[in-house]
Amino acid sequence: MVQEEEAEKLEERLRKLGVDEPMVEDVKEDEADDDDDADTEGDKETIANDGSKQSRSEQKSHKAIMKLGLKPVIGASRINIERNKNDMFPRGADIRLVSGHPEVYEPCDDSFALVDALLADRGNLLNHKARFCMEIGCGSGYVITSLAIILGKENSGVHYFTSDINPDATRVTQKTLFAHGVHAEIINTNIASGLQKRLVGMMDVIVVNPPYVPTSEEEVNCKGITVSWAGGHNGRTVIDRILPVVDELLSDRGWLYMVTLKANNPSQICLVMRKKGYASRIVVQRSTEEESLLVIKFWREGLDDVNDGNITSSSLGFGSWFGRK
């Protein structure tokens, strides 16, 4: 069974990460042993950019460009980047890319951070006995496929929904899911439009790696690959549209895992969620040479955290929004 092999690989990855305990990790990408942009060791190759496909590094460069506030020149967006030969797609949860598309986001550090957060919280996820899980903005399908595999063996009655605004992404996701023997219902839509009414309060787990790069507002309304990173002002435009939808969709015991960038002002995001009744904590924290990523978990406060005696502390500052789920 494909699924079992994948699960084993995941477990190995999990062992490397070290046990089921929730964790906070702060890895400088250039110090990590699985570094994908190592500048000294390894054979390097220059990627031939003869097609229109953007490599991960190119996507990253694009993001870096956006962050500098520069506009990439249309038609001159090919960038030659050297990268390590063994920097192939499968990293993290060892999900194979069976299909790609120039307009679909290839899994990147942010995707890996999100899956690592799910792996780090795997013990809780398995006990959670989720009935419905959802990913908003599935891109290549890397994250939703990983989630289905993580929960797969032990939680057979879980059903998955996933959405993307980019039609090409929904098709790539379908192939990725299929290749790994898992299923999710895929909907080509804006956030969860069309599902919002009937799925209210039904999602036990929602995962989101949103477009979070600070850009102009025009870019948010572009199509294709641009919408995978273009986050508008402070990278918050799409995030701020997603949060109220997530609040509607989550069940009383629902959890949200979301990737954010330091530039998104995560403490303010936690405050917004706090006002809706959610506690939060950082599951993974990771700095690469370009960005500082946080994966934050949110849950409705006052439900199980009080029972567990994990009452959110109320010290000052960022820490005050984090409970201990």
Place this chain on the structure above:
Amino acid sequence: MRLLTHNMLSSNVKGVVNGFPLRLEASSWVEKEVEFNADFLRSMFPKIDWPALAGAAQKIGYAALPDTADATMLESEDFLKKFHHALLEIHVEEGALVCPESGRRFPINKGIPNMLLNEDEV
């Protein structure tokens, strides 16, 4: 697209008040076996709009579901099996979902419904 999803989708076009259920037009579908889970079905039953499910199943030639259903039927293994089949095992591959109020068509291609709206529809 499973009929479960059909049961969860409604028209999102601006101004539409009653956008559910979407009328299903299916030109091709497949059946895929899914592990039977009675607990899931029992817990889902109250969330399911039964006439919408039975109607959609009928559209694809699966007429085994009763027109109406109530919770007492969940005791019957036979009923659960049919409910399971209709809800999870029939996948619509090609077709459309039609808004009952505005007539707007949402295409289904390769099993993926497209609920994207044009600018003037949001």
